[in-house]
Amino acid sequence: MQKLTSLIYLTNLTMYWTLELASKLEDAPWPATKDELIDYAIRSGAPLEVIENLQEIEDEGESYDSIEDIWPDYPSKDDFFFNEDEY
Numbered sequence: 001m002q003k004l005t006s007l008i009y010l011t012n013l014t015m016y017w018t019l020e021l022a023s024k025l026e027d028a029p030w031p032a033t034k035d036e037l038i039d040y041a042i043r044s045g046a047p048l049e050v051i052e053n054l055q056e057i058e059d060e061g062e063s064y065d066s067i068e069d070i071w072p073d074y075p076s077k078d079d080f081f082f083n084e085d086e087y
Helices: 002-011 019-023 034-044 048-055
Strands: none
Touching: 019 048, 034 048
8 A cells, every 4th residue: 555655646746846956957058958957957966856847847849048947936146135226
């Protein structure tokens, strides 16, 4: 029963990104295809979750220009810097 439960759990996983996971792709060779990103993630020692997330992307043979093409809500560096001129 344990194996069946584990199998059902694994088949119901969906892609999720966190800031930590997505940051593993910041230095990827953009633009890149899905296969190139998976290869980069493996070679760079990215966590297994990054590779699994990339594998779940529907492959239409297109290149991605940045992590924002994969995860549109990825926060930019501007989101974290305080601009004194604004206040």
